[in-house]
Amino acid sequence: MLFTRRNMIRALVSVGPLAVLGLGAGYASSRVAGQHGLERMLAGLFSDPSAAERVGQRYLDQHPQAAAPRWLRGQIAERWSPAEMLRARSDPRFLRRLIARQQASDFENGDVVSFEGWMLSRTELNVCALLASAA
Numbered sequence: 001m002l003f004t005r006r007n008m009i010r011a012l013v014s015v016g017p018l019a020v021l022g023l024g025a026g027y028a029s030s031r032v033a034g035q036h037g038l039e040r041m042l043a044g045l046f047s048d049p050s051a052a053e054r055v056g057q058r059y060l061d062q063h064p065q066a067a068a069p070r071w072l073r074g075q076i077a078e079r080w081s082p083a084e085m086l087r088a089r090s091d092p093r094f095l096r097r098l099i100a101r102q103q104a105s106d107f108e109n110g111d112v113v114s115f116e117g118w119m120l121s122r123t124e125l126n127v128c129a130l131l132a133s134a135a
Contacts, residue, residue: 038073039134041088041095042127049131056132059115059125072130076102076123099123 043049060067077085079102088095106112106121113120 037089038077039069039130041092042076042099043131044092045096045099045127052128053132053135056125056128056130057135059129060132063129066126066129067133069130069133072126072133075126076130079105099127 043052046052066072076099077088080088080098084094084098088098102123103121106123111122113122113125115125
């Protein structure tokens with residue numbers, strides 16, 4: 001499938017209202033099975049994790065310095081308390097709320113990125129980039 005504006009919209013629609021969406025249906029490919037626990041849980045936030053990976057890969061192609069999974073995990077979780085980190089690793093609904101809260105905060109604070117004609121929160125791009133870098 002080609003990466004088109006329509007496919008990007010589909011990917012972003014699946015991540016945009018994270019607080020409303022349920023977890024994606026069993027994204028249990030062998031690729032995800034070997035990922036760090038956080039990546040597995042983040043992939044579950046998307047109805048189509050492969051679309052999120054494609055968005056992330058396009059971003060990493062333009063920003064290769066952001067391709068370090070450890071750095072990306074730190075960027076995503078830097079605002080979490082230790083208790084939130086522990087709970088996020090075991091509670092997918094809580095993780096979804098944390099990401100949605102960060103996403104909203106990013107927009108409120110202007111921490112957004114213009115990417116291929118879209119305004120995306122830094123958190124959204126970091127999650128997509130993490131999925132792509134771990135793939």
